[in-house]
Amino acid sequence: MLTFGVDVGGTFTDIVVFDEDTGEIRVAKVPSTPANQAEGFGDGLRALDVDLPRVSRGLHGTTVATNAAIERKGAPTMGIFTKGFRDVLAIGTGQRFTGGLFDPRFRKSPPLIRRSWRFEVDERMSHLGKSLKPPGEDDLRAIAAAVQEREAESIAVCFLHSYENDAHERHVVAWLKDALPDRFVCGSAEVFPQVREFERFTATAFNAYLGPVVERYLDRLSEELRKNGFCRDLLIMTNNGGVSAASRTARFPVTAVLSGPAGGVAAGLFLSEQLGLDDFITCDMGGTSTDVCLVKNRRPASAAQRIVSGLPLRIPQLDIITVGAGGGSIAWVDTDGRFAVGPRSAGAVPGPACYGRGGKEPTVTDANVVLNRLSPETRLGGAVTLRRDLAEAAISSLAEKLGTTDLRFVAEGIVRVAESNMCGAIREISVERGEDPRAFTLIAFGGAGPMHGCAVAREVGIERVVAPNCPGNLSALGLLTSDLRHEIARTHLALLEKADLSVVAARLFQMGRQAHALLASESVPEADREIHYSIGLRYEGQAHELDITVDPDNLDRKALERAFTGRYLDAWSYLPTDRSPQIVTLRAVVTGRTPKLVFPRLDNSARQLGEAEIERRDVVIAGTARETPIYARTSLPAEARFWGPAIVEEEGATTVVPPDWEARVDGVGNLIIQAR
Numbered sequence: 072m073l074t075f076g077v078d079v080g081g082t083f084t085d086i087v088v089f090d091e092d093t094g095e096i097r098v099a100k101v102p103s104t105p106a107n108q109a110e111g112f113g114d115g116l117r118a119l120d121v122d123l124p125r126v127s128r129g130l131h132g133t134t135v136a137t138n139a140a141i142e143r144k145g146a147p148t149m150g151i152f153t154k155g156f157r158d159v160l161a162i163g164t165g166q167r168f169t170g171g172l173f174d175p176r177f178r179k180s181p182p183l184i185r186r187s188w189r190f191e192v193d194e195r196m197s198h199l200g201k202s203l204k205p206p207g208e209d210d211l212r213a214i215a216a217a218v219q220e221r222e223a224e225s226i227a228v229c230f231l232h233s234y235e236n237d238a239h240e241r242h243v244v245a246w247l248k249d250a251l252p253d254r255f256v257c258g259s260a261e262v263f264p265q266v267r268e269f270e271r272f273t274a275t276a277f278n279a280y281l282g283p284v285v286e287r288y289l290d291r292l293s294e295e296l297r298k299n300g301f302c303r304d305l306l307i308m309t310n311n312g313g314v315s316a317a318s319r320t321a322r323f324p325v326t327a328v329l330s331g332p333a334g335g336v337a338a339g340l341f342l343s344e345q346l347g348l349d350d351f352i353t354c355d356m357g358g359t360s361t362d363v364c365l366v367k368n369r370r371p372a373s374a375a376q377r378i379v380s381g382l383p384l385r386i387p388q389l390d391i392i393t394v395g396a397g398g399g400s401i402a403w404v405d406t407d408g409r410f411a412v413g414p415r416s417a418g419a420v421p422g423p424a425c426y427g428r429g430g431k432e433p434t435v436t437d438a439n440v441v442l443n444r445l446s447p448e449t450r451l452g453g454a455v456t457l458r459r460d461l462a463e464a465a466i467s468s469l470a471e472k473l474g475t476t477d478l479r480f481v482a483e484g485i486v487r488v489a490e491s492n493m494c495g496a497i498r499e500i501s502v503e504r505g506e507d508p509r510a511f512t513l514i515a516f517g518g519a520g521p522m523h524g525c526a527v528a529r530e531v532g533i534e535r536v537v538a539p540n541c542p543g544n545l546s547a548l549g550l551l552t553s554d555l556r557h558e559i560a561r562t563h564l565a566l567l568e569k570a571d572l573s574v575v576a577a578r579l580f581q582m583g584r585q586a587h588a589l590l591a592s593e594s595v596p597e598a599d600r601e602i603h604y605s606i607g608l609r610y611e612g613q614a615h616e617l618d619i620t621v622d623p624d625n626l627d628r629k630a631l632e633r634a635f636t637g638r639y640l641d642a643w644s645y646l647p648t649d650r651s652p653q654i655v656t657l658r659a660v661v662t663g664r665t666p667k668l669v670f671p672r673l674d675n676s677a678r679q680l681g682e683a684e685i686e687r688r689d690v691v692i693a694g695t696a697r698e699t700p701i702y703a704r705t706s707l708p709a710e711a712r713f714w715g716p717a718i719v720e721e722e723g724a725t726t727v728v729p730p731d732w733e734a735r736v737d738g739v740g741n742l743i744i745q746a747r
Contacts (some may be wrong), residue, residue: 073125074668076550077115078132078308078334081110082358082419083518085547085723086115089668093129096668098544100518100723102455103419108135109292113272124300128665130550131317132308132334135288136324138425143183144492146224146255150184151214151243152272153196153231157189159268159681160276164669168378180381183276188221188688190214192230192243200236206243217251225255227279229272233260233564255282262323263385265562265656270376270385277384279324285324289602304593308334308554310388312371313556313662316593325386328379331546332362332391336371338549339514339668342539343369346741351512351537354527355546356520358399358436359416361493365511372500375615387558390498396492398436398519399423402470412488424465425457433469435489435519437462438482442691444522444718444727445702479691490523494530501531505642508533510545516542521719521726525744529729536732538742541672543723548668555663557589560656567632567652576623579604579657583623586661595663599658607656608635610647614672616655617642670739678708685720692716692729704740711736 075087086099099118104110112131131351141143150157162180170177192214194316195204218226233240237260244258259275293305310329320327332625335355343351349369355362372390376383383602395414399422412435421429439445440462446554447459461476470481491650501508509532521538528536541548551707559582563575583602590600604623607616608631619634635652683706690699697716704721712735715728719742728734731747 072127074128074551075121075123075126075132076130076132076334076547076667077112078331078544078547078550079103079111079134080357080359080546081105082113082415082422083135084108084111085544086119087541087544087547088119088121088437089549090440091550091666094669094671096541096548096670098547098723099542102422105138105419108133109288112292113295122300123296124302126301126303128306129296129303130302130306130308130314130536130553131292132331132546132550133288134331136285136327136330138441139281139316140277142327143380144284144725145183146283147186147222148188148225148227148276148280149214149218149221149223150189150272150276150279151226151228151627152189152191153229153405154191154193156229156231156268157191158186159229159272160184160189161186163269168383169381174683177198182273183280183382184227188216188223194239196230196232196236196239198232198235200232200308200595201497202236202238203747206239211246214488215247218251218254223254224283225279226257227249227272227275228256228258229275230259233258234266237261237264239505241564255279255286257322262325265349265560266564267385270383273382274325274385275384277328277379278323281324281328282321285327286321289321293317308337308550308553309556310386311373311556311558312337312340312389312553314550314553315555315557319589325384325645327378328384328386329388329391332364332393333389334546334549334553335362335516336364336366336389336391336549337553338539338545339364339366340369340371340514341549341552342514342537342741345670345739346537346737346743349588350510350511351514351535352501352508353496354493354513354515354517354520354524356493356515356517356523357397357601358518359397359418360393360414361396361517361520362391362393362497363493363496363500364389365504365506367506369625372504387560390500392496394492394496396435396489398434398439398490400435401432402434402438402488403432404469410473410484410488412485413492422455423462425459426455427458428455430726431465433465433485437465437487437673438485439522439545441478442486443481443688443696444690445725446688446720449725452499479696483691483694486523486526490526490530493527497527507628512537514539515547516724518543518724521724521742523727525727525729525732525746529746534746536744538719538724538726540740542726543721551668554665555590555595556594557586558660559586560658563654563657565654567608567635567654570654572626575606575654575657576626579621579623579659582657582659583661586659590661590663593663598629599664601664602659605658605660606631606654607658608652609655610650611653612650615690618656619656637708662728669737672738673709673736673740678706678715680708680711683707683711690716690718692727697730704742707736707740709736709738709740
């Protein structure tokens with residue numbers, strides 16, 4: 072049987088196919104098709120001639136939800152709110168999510184639902200979950216008429232205190248689905264059943280706004296796969312690093328806003344088990360952006376919320392920082408003479424100038440061609456041949472604005488600025504979180520990651536870099552290593568000293584049964600399921616909580632308080648003395664284990680390092696053109712060692728080993744690069 076993973080990026084779509092019978096791993100990279108990602112998806116499967124009837128699992132990392140949210144190209148959406156609360160989306164919390172506190176040109180991002188499309192229902196639920204006034208039928212009929220009049224495609228139902236009792240919300244959602252079966256309808260209690268009205272309403276607005284877009288895409292894609300013989304459920308990478316059935320992702324598209332970057336973190340975790348790494352930072356540099364994530368003790372950092380299109384999206388997710396530094400990032404000079412790289416990208420269309428597809432502006436890829444780090448013989452995505460003359464013309468246009476004729480100087484400047492942007496992202500997830508990056512290993516992947524990994528590592532003080540197998544396709548490979556994963560969270564407000572822990576345990580077990588039911592619906596055997604419970608605590612009056620792992624069968628008040636105070640002290644280096652710990656959130660996370668691929672060991676028979684050298688050429692590194700050996704990665708023998716400067720080429724990526732760095736090939740082909 073076969074397993075495939077398809078990861079769609081801004082510039083290229085990556086495909087990995089694993090043959091479970093033979094252990095063979097095949098990879099391909101094709102240009103992305105931004106207008107319709109499904110076309111690039113199909114192109115990738117055809118490039119590897121995948122026999123779909125033989126496929127047991129198909130996995131997909133997509134940026135459809137991401138792009139629709141960032142570009143504000145979601146569905147026309149209507150909101151239904153408790154009377155008096157329709158402006159919660161606009162009022163917010165008074166916090167600036169973008170632009171900085173002292174930006175005089177700050178403009179607040181508008182809500183996803185315009186005010187004239189936000190309607191109120193005269194209903195009320197108490198904060199204790201008691202129904203004070205149920206919604207009236209007349210209100211609902213008026214809303215249904217307004218939906219049809221405005222041709223809204225989607226409806227978000229957001230009622231006060233529905234996290235405690237969602238009976239009113241469920242009634243309205245069911246009524247609207249029955250009256251308007253062709254509309255996408257969701258309630259806040261099913262999207263984000265927790266306290267904080269603004270965050271809950273905004274998450275629900277996002278879900279409704281993205282729902283029809285993601286639903287149409289996945290329906291078309293699934294139908295096309297079925298026509299070609301694929302008879303399984305397509306699995307989609309989600310924000311928390313697990314995968315979920317496409318049908319569930321279509322209902323909750325907010326869970327896939329980080330679908331693409333999360334695959335790279337999953338791949339890093341898979342790789343860390345092979346290499347024996349506990350602490351590492353993943354650095355995924357593609358054509359459009361770079362995504363970084365810190366992993367400590369093999370546990371990826373998680374984030375309570377992410378700012379998307381200027382609005383907070385409070386959904387369980389990995390703490391992945393994205394910066395506009397990719398191979399296609401455009402170098403430019405603004406009106407006051409400031410030199411910058413990104414965040415604007417040439418993308419897949421037209422792409423960097425050297426692609427010969429109409430791009431004229433200089434990009435990071437063009438700079439690497441001028442510096443001879445990328446050979447004109449390189450074919451990207453199996454189809455794109457790089458043209459040095461076009462790269463030089465693009466860099467020349469920028470050099471003219473900067474008042475110089477030294478193309479190499481300008482090209483190195485482009486590369487250094489892009490690398491500096493990447494370093495800033497790494498410092499944000501390490502130094503700004505109280506972690507020393509020097510204690511971590513950098514795993515550099517993506518089409519451009521290994522080319523810049525050592526330079527970035529040197530600047531932040533990291534001494535070891537891993538350029539893994541298939542680096543240009545590692546995010547797609549990460550899909551194949553991911554387990555099914557679901558997270559259920561519920562608000563349970565109570566001071567720890569007064570909480571009835573038997574009630575807490577009962578609620579946790581109830582959530583666990585719901586989580587198991589989700590895996591059962593996805594045909595995961597009970598023996599392959601694993602569940603973990605946690606309780607989110609804070610000091611009374613604070614805004615954010617810390618998760619403490621618990622066993623519902625053995626909840627102990629004093630042990631829970633000790634664990635929380637220890638975690639709090641570790642995170643913030645002090646303890647409040649005038650406040651009591653408070654339970655806020657109960658959480659159950661269930662994982663459905665899936666078969667994992669294994670990289671075959673390299674065959675060392677009759678292999679020598681010299682046989683892997685394909686040429687020597689002058690490559691500009693640190694301002695100097697140096698004669699540099701170029702190695703074919705597929706020909707490198709296991710345990711081979713060589714010093715930089717050196718370049719390792721393969722389909723989908725190029726690795727640069729700078730001077731004073733030593734590269735070693737491990738038993739399965741990973742490159743371990745160590746600073747002297």
